[in-house]
Amino acid sequence: MQRVRLLVFNAALGVLDYRVPQGVTIPFGSIVAAPLGPRQILGIVWEAERLSAQEVPDAKLRPLLEVMPVPPMSERLRRLIEWTADYYCAPLSAVARMALGSTAALRGGGTSTEYRLTGAEPARLTPQRAAALDALQGEQASIRELAELAGVSEGVLRGMVGAGLLEAVTVDLDRPYPPAAPDFAQPVLSDLQRSAADVFVHAVQDARFAPFLLDGVTGSGKTECYFEAVAEALRLDRQVLILLPEIALTENFLRRFEHRFGVTPILWHSSLKSSERRRAWRAIVQGNAQVIVGARSALFLPYANLGLIVVDEAHEISFKQDDGVRYNARDVAVMRAKFEGLPIILASATPALETMQLAEAGVYRKIDLPSRFGGAQLPDIQVLDLREQAPERGRWLAPPLVEALRDRLAKGEQSLLFLNRRGYAPLTLCRNCGYRFQCPNCTAWLVEHRFSRRLACHHCGHEAPVPDACPECGTGDCLVACGPGVERIADEVAEILPEARTALVTSDTMNNPQAIGEFVAMAESKAIDVIIGTQLVTKGYHFPDLTLVGVVDADLGLEGGDLRAGERTYQQIAQVAGRAGRGEKPGEVLIQTRHPEASVIAALANGDRDAFYAAETEARRDAGAPPFGRWAAIIVSSEDQAEALSAARAIGGTAPDLPDMLVLGPAPAPLALLRGRHRFRLLINARRSAELQKTLRSWLDPLDFPKGVRVNIDIDPYSFV
Numbered sequence: 001m002q003r004v005r006l007l008v009f010n011a012a013l014g015v016l017d018y019r020v021p022q023g024v025t026i027p028f029g030s031i032v033a034a035p036l037g038p039r040q041i042l043g044i045v046w047e048a049e050r051l052s053a054q055e056v057p058d059a060k061l062r063p064l065l066e067v068m069p070v071p072p073m074s075e076r077l078r079r080l081i082e083w084t085a086d087y088y089c090a091p092l093s094a095v096a097r098m099a100l101g102s103t104a105a106l107r108g109g110g111t112s113t114e115y116r117l118t119g120a121e122p123a124r125l126t127p128q129r130a131a132a133l134d135a136l137q138g139e140q141a142s143i144r145e146l147a148e149l150a151g152v153s154e155g156v157l158r159g160m161v162g163a164g165l166l167e168a169v170t171v172d173l174d175r176p177y178p179p180a181a182p183d184f185a186q187p188v189l190s191d192l193q194r195s196a197a198d199v200f201v202h203a204v205q206d207a208r209f210a211p212f213l214l215d216g217v218t219g220s221g222k223t224e225c226y227f228e229a230v231a232e233a234l235r236l237d238r239q240v241l242i243l244l245p246e247i248a249l250t251e252n253f254l255r256r257f258e259h260r261f262g263v264t265p266i267l268w269h270s271s272l273k274s275s276e277r278r279r280a281w282r283a284i285v286q287g288n289a290q291v292i293v294g295a296r297s298a299l300f301l302p303y304a305n306l307g308l309i310v311v312d313e314a315h316e317i318s319f320k321q322d323d324g325v326r327y328n329a330r331d332v333a334v335m336r337a338k339f340e341g342l343p344i345i346l347a348s349a350t351p352a353l354e355t356m357q358l359a360e361a362g363v364y365r366k367i368d369l370p371s372r373f374g375g376a377q378l379p380d381i382q383v384l385d386l387r388e389q390a391p392e393r394g395r396w397l398a399p400p401l402v403e404a405l406r407d408r409l410a411k412g413e414q415s416l417l418f419l420n421r422r423g424y425a426p427l428t429l430c431r432n433c434g435y436r437f438q439c440p441n442c443t444a445w446l447v448e449h450r451f452s453r454r455l456a457c458h459h460c461g462h463e464a465p466v467p468d469a470c471p472e473c474g475t476g477d478c479l480v481a482c483g484p485g486v487e488r489i490a491d492e493v494a495e496i497l498p499e500a501r502t503a504l505v506t507s508d509t510m511n512n513p514q515a516i517g518e519f520v521a522m523a524e525s526k527a528i529d530v531i532i533g534t535q536l537v538t539k540g541y542h543f544p545d546l547t548l549v550g551v552v553d554a555d556l557g558l559e560g561g562d563l564r565a566g567e568r569t570y571q572q573i574a575q576v577a578g579r580a581g582r583g584e585k586p587g588e589v590l591i592q593t594r595h596p597e598a599s600v601i602a603a604l605a606n607g608d609r610d611a612f613y614a615a616e617t618e619a620r621r622d623a624g625a626p627p628f629g630r631w632a633a634i635i636v637s638s639e640d641q642a643e644a645l646s647a648a649r650a651i652g653g654t655a656p657d658l659p660d661m662l663v664l665g666p667a668p669a670p671l672a673l674l675r676g677r678h679r680f681r682l683l684i685n686a687r688r689s690a691e692l693q694k695t696l697r698s699w700l701d702p703l704d705f706p707k708g709v710r711v712n713i714d715i716d717p718y719s720f721v
């Protein structure tokens with residue numbers, strides 16, 4: 001009698017044992033199908049001694065059904081999955097699931113049928129067919145995906161197949177990707193770039209754990225440097241994973257990659273079509289996918305032969321996942337490199353303090369690129385004190401910034417205005433009775449979006465049309481917008497510079513690759529004079545004729561529930577400032593603020609990065625904040641406020657009394673209501689010596705809560721809302 005232990009992809013089931021025939025060995029890491037009641041489930045064969053399960057007698061075991069025709073998950077990846085679950089206090093199965101691409105991909109290769117336009121042009125068309133013809137140019141996908149893309153029913157498309165407007169194509173799921181050529185277009189590197197690149201190239205050859213911080217100013221050519229390491233991995237036939245913080249950045253990145261290596265890399269993100277996902281995953285596990293570019297979800301994939309990891313814009317907080325498994329992809333990437341024995345490059349112009357600290361301690365090797373490529377200078381940064389240089393009434397841009405915008409427009413140069421706030425106005429109220437529009441599901445004001453004429457909650461997605469009259473007092477035409485969002489700034493620019501061509505860049509307008517691609521093409525061809533955007537435009541872009549950057553409200557980021565508010569503000573402004581003057585013409589940055597004396601603003605104005613890091617380091621040391629101490633949050637939520645409160649109190653009441661751990665709360669979370677759930681929060685501040693995770697587990701595991709209560713642990717939290 002032989003048995004295997006399975007980690008099942010379902011947190012409620014966890015670990016189950018099954019029977020295998022005598023003499024058959026199934027390697028650890030194999031992905032298998034097994035029966036559960038009348039259903040079939042998937043699991044990974046795991047070392048039994050590493051997973052505790054309920055002991056089931058041999059006689060009761062059911063047999064495994066099938067080993068999926070994919071390579072077993074490597075031991076290194078299994079150890080990484082265990083480490084992640086352990087460190088972030090997350091269910092093992094939830095972490096393991098992130099390694100899985102799609103269930104379909106496990107079923108082996110084969111073919112699938114996709115459809116595309118035939119090019120036939122019928123004389124008469126129904127409006128729906130016309131819309132489909134328009135939307136599906138250049139597309140090829142399943143009927144379902146095309147229907148979604150075109151916004152028509154599947155029936156309409158099937159009719160079009162019958163009418164010869166769409167044709168079926170058979171695609172091989174395992175068709176290879178065109179190979180990237182390491183020497184396709186090798187740039188001539190500057191001496192500084194060359195020596196940095198050489199270090200990385202050697203590290204790839206060495207194939208050992210080697211973490212690097214590539215600390216280069218904006219426009220120094222960090223990408224070109226790490227591309228040399230990518231080229232070396234390609235020559236050695238090893239895979240490369242490049243993590244980017246946001247999908248919005250990939251469009252630009254794909255083109256740069258193609259320019260350098262002749263083909264686009266393989267994309268991995270949550271909105272891939274299912275056929276693309278299946279093909280990519282299969283190529284990744286078989287080692288046929290060479291370079292994979294993705295958001296954090298690409299981190300746990302079962303690469304067959306990984307040789308290098310790059311985390312670009314490594315300081316970005318979007319590497320921290322705030323739902324499901326609350327992990328930081330930057331930190332787990334370093335662990336993956338460690339388990340796999342690989343070099344990893346964290347690239348940033350504004351590294352996180354934690355990363356800097358590790359570099360200073362010698363854990364990471366720091367490689368510097370202190371100047372811009374091609375002799376470009378870093379921009380000149382000026383502070384505009386809004387208390388002295390007040391904008392006109394009802395306006396948000398101070399006179400010197402308006403002047404500077406006029407000047408650039410006259411010279412045919414580009415400007416960028418940065419305000420990290422979507423929509424038209426963050427708060428709408430009634431002039432007559434003071435009524436404020438609030439989200440019914442969240443502790444948040446509704447944000448007016450004037451282009452879509454709606455009030456929206458940025459937390460839960462609740463939306464309502466802007467009413468004609470106040471819902472409270474019934475007065476008509478009485479709503480006032482308070483404060484600016486980017487849409488309002490765009491309006492202001494249109495008023496003061498009516499002839500300027502503007503582009504609004506937010507996640508509302510740039511929500512698909514085409515829109516982003518069009519924006520970049522227009523900006524590059526100088527069809528845009530003024531870009532107005534949120535944090536989406538602060539990083540990655542390179543527009544040589546952009547010479548002015550205006551920061552509309554530098555104080556905004558210092559408010560709110562960001563634990564690293566000072567650092568965030570510094571990074572965002574330094575990054576957006578870094579978009580100015582990247583070509584031949586020098587750049588200028590104007591920062592509007594009411595607190596020019598704040599240490600962050602002063603450091604930015606003086607271009608004194610070291611002063612900022614030094615001040616921030618001291619502040620964190622005093623507060624016992626990371627990297628000197630550790631934080632964790634426990635968030636308790638329920639649709640029933642009393643139930644949530646009593647669960648939070650039960651947790652607070654059993655808090656361990658330890659010398660190296662301070663427990664604060666429970667208190668209502670700043671977002672006391674989120675998506676209809678009432679939330680209470682406990683904060684833990686621990687010394688580095690504390691056994692934080694172990695303590696949390698032995699504290700929370702014995703507690704029982706009603707079904708409607710959710711208790712989430714957030715280790716190393718970023719947001720305290």
Ligand SMILES: Nc1ncnc2c1ncn2[C@@H]1O[C@H](COP(=O)(O)OP(=O)(O)OP(=O)(O)O)[C@@H](O)[C@H]1O
Pocket residue numbers: 187188189190193216217218219220221222223224348349373539540541542578
């Ligand atoms: N050796 C080189 N030869 C030719 N062009 C280069 C070279 N190095 C950098 N460049 C160009 O200079 C520009 C800036 O480089 P890159 O975008 O890599 O900088 P970066 O350090 O990533 O900046 P940021 O942090 O601001 O995104 C790019 O257009 C890049 O193609």
Ligand SMILES: [Zn+2]
Pocket residue numbers: 439440441442444457458459460461462675
């Ligand atoms: Zn809401």
